[in-house]
Structures are given as C-alpha cells and as structure tokens.
Amino acid sequence: MAYVVASLAAEPASQRLDPRVSVIVPTLNEAANLPHVFARMPPDVFEVIIVDGHSVDDTIEVARSLRDVRIVMQDGRGKGNALACGFAAARGDIIVMLDADGSADPAEIPRFVAALLTGADFAKGSRFAPGGGSHDITRIRHAGNSCLSGLVNILFDTGYSDLCYGYNAFWARCLDVMQVDCDGFEVETLINIRIARAGLRVCEVPSMEFERLHGASNLRAVRDGTRVLRTILGERVRKPRRGDPSWQPEFNELTFDADDFRWPLAAYREKRSSREVSEKALVA
Numbered sequence: 444m445a446y447v448v449a450s451l452a453a454e455p456a457s458q459r460l461d462p463r464v465s466v467i468v469p470t471l472n473e474a475a476n477l478p479h480v481f482a483r484m485p486p487d488v489f490e491v492i493i494v495d496g497h498s499v500d501d502t503i504e505v506a507r508s509l510r511d512v513r514i515v516m517q518d519g520r521g522k523g524n525a526l527a528c529g530f531a532a533a534r535g536d537i538i539v540m541l542d543a544d545g546s547a548d549p550a551e552i553p554r555f556v557a558a559l560l561t562g563a564d565f566a567k568g569s570r571f572a573p574g575g576g577s578h579d580i581t582r583i584r585h586a587g588n589s590c591l592s593g594l595v596n597i598l599f600d601t602g603y604s605d606l607c608y609g610y611n612a613f614w615a616r617c618l619d620v621m622q623v624d625c626d627g628f629e630v631e632t633l634i635n636i637r638i639a640r641a642g643l644r645v646c647e648v649p650s651m652e653f654e655r656l657h658g659a660s661n662l663r664a665v666r667d668g669t670r671v672l673r674t675i676l677g678e679r680v681r682k683p684r685r686g687d688p689s690w691q692p693e694f695n696e697l698t699f700d701a702d703d704f705r706w707p708l709a710a711y712r713e714k715r716s717s718r719e720v721s722e723k724a725l726v727a
C-alpha cells in the first residue's frame with residue numbers, strides 16, 4: 444500500500460483521477476448539427492472549445508445559445524489548422540477531438556477517458572476494432588482507408604485498424620510530440636504517426652460512426668487521400684522535434700459581453716472582411 448501511495452504521489456499533476464477534459468470541436472457551418480452534438484455531451488467536461496473556420500451560418504450563435512463554450516477562430520484554413528488552434532487554446536489535462544456533424548457520439552467520451560486513465564497516452568477511436576462500426580463509410584473510402592492504414596503499419600511498425608478517423612483523445616502532454624502543423628484532413632494521419640514514432644502507448648477504442656446529420660461533407664476522397672499519402676511519405680523522412688513551441692498557431696478567442704454576445708462577433712467579422720478587402724487590393 445505504501446508503494447501505491449508513493450507512486451501516486453510521484454505522478455505528474457495531469458495524471459490525477461479527476462482529469463479536466465477539454466473537448467475540441469472544429470466547425471465549418473455546423474449550426475444545424477450542434478443541438479444534437481451538445482445534447483449528448485457528458486455534463487462534467489471541463490470545457491468545450493468550438494474552433495470555427497469562419498462559418499457563414501449561425502454556428503457560433505447556436506453554440507453560444509446551447510451551452511457554455513469557448514469560441515476560437517482559426518488563423519488559417521482546414522480541419523488540421525482548426526484542431527491545432529484548439530489544441531493551443533485547450534487548458535485541460537485530457538484533450539478530445541470531436542467532429543461537429545453528428546457522426547461522432549460525445550457519449551463515448553468516458554470510454555476514451557477510461558483508456559487514458561488505465562495507462563494509455565493516446566486513445567485512438569476505431570470503427571474497425573471489435574465493437575466499433577460505421578453507418579457512414581462508403582466502400583471506396585473503406586478501401587482507401589485500409590490501404591493507407593496498411594502502409595502506415597508497414598512503414599512505422601504500428602497496428603492501426605483505422606488510420607483516418609477523427610475521434611481521438613490524449614493527455615495534453617502529447618501535444619509536444621504531435622506538433623500539429625498541417626492544414627487539412629491529413630491531420631489524423633500525421634498525429635497517429637508522430638505518436639507512434641515517439642513510442643507512446645496507444646490504445647484503440649471501439650467507436651461507432653454515424654451519418655452526418657445535416658449539411659455537406661468537406662472531405663474529397665481523392666484530394667484528401669492524396670494529401671494523406673503525401674503526409675505518410677513525408678513523415679517517413681521527417682526528424683522528430685520536441686520542445687519546439689513554434690507549431691502553435693495564432694488563434695483568436697472571442698470574448699463575449701454577457702448582455703449581448705453578438706457584438707464581438709459582428710466586430711470580428713467586420714475587421715476580418717476589411718482586412719480581406721485590403722489584402723485583395725494589395726494583390727491587385
């Protein structure tokens with residue numbers, strides 16, 4: 444017993460039994476899906492961070508009306524950049540990556556957290572681990588994903604069953620290894636490879652993927668499959684970096700007046716569009 448107490452005392456603060464869970468939700472026009480997603484969120488998450496890609500619908504207003512959220516505007520383009528901004532903004536011990544289209548069930552979050560609490564560094568969602576599944580994936584995408592997973596498993600000596608799946612959770616200390624510095628849907632591949640190369644403990648967590656509820660997918664199978672392939676090959680020759688904070692992108696967190704949360708958003712959009720106009724003028 445004395446041994447257990449001693450070893451617990453030696454654990455870093457982030458390994459405590461009531462870790463703070465930050466949920467990072469990238470959004471691009473997901474207003475219609477957020478009510479469903481938020482309704483299934485476990486009540487005790489520490490923070491939910493919406494990282495918006497300058498949605499043209501009411502994503503931010505809807506998110507704010509549904510629950511207490513932090514709103515971060517990404518500084519660049521694509522889901523990869525959005526996640527990197529969310530990671531840089533997160534304050535929790537555990538970080539969860541969650542899509543906003545209704546395809547990932549937030550009620551699975553405790554399963555991911557349990558995997559981390561029982562020793563994993565990285566809890567990787569998998570639709571193809573026993574107990575997982577998908578109501579959404581097409582045959583073509585399944586075949587592409589299998590080939591890409593197989594290639595990574597050969598090149599990096601991993602055992603991933605589902606390389607290109609967006610639902611994962613990890614201890615915040617993994618960010619230094621991940622150094623997310625890509626833009627698009629290759630982000631999960633990049634993370635999975637860097638985690639494996641660093642020798643961290645990965646636990647696959649069975650997960651059920653549902654169909655996107657409303658709106659259109661932003662993924663283009665050939666374009667994004669090619670980006671994933673390029674990432675795999677690039678990671679093969681990349682030298683791992685650690686302790687370099689330069690991966691952290693600029694992001695703009697919106698703060699809201701309690702009485703009227705619309706004004707900072709309007710001001711932000713106005714500032715952005717006038718910047719775009721002057722950038723266009725410079726190019727012309």
Ligand SMILES: Nc1nc2c(ncn2[C@@H]2O[C@H](COP(=O)(O)OP(=O)(O)OP(=O)(O)O)[C@@H](O)[C@H]2O)c(=O)[nH]1
Nearest residue numbers: 469470471494495496521522525542543660661662
């Ligand atoms: N902030 C931000 N979020 C994005 C961007 N592109 C996609 N997303 C979000 O990332 C999540 C996944 O994007 P989806 O378009 O559903 O793509 P996918 O899930 O890989 O593909 P499907 O299986 O076809 O749905 C969703 O929550 C999107 O709103 C982007 O450029 N910026």
Ligand SMILES: [Mg+2]
Nearest residue numbers: 542544546655
């Ligand atoms: Mg989706």
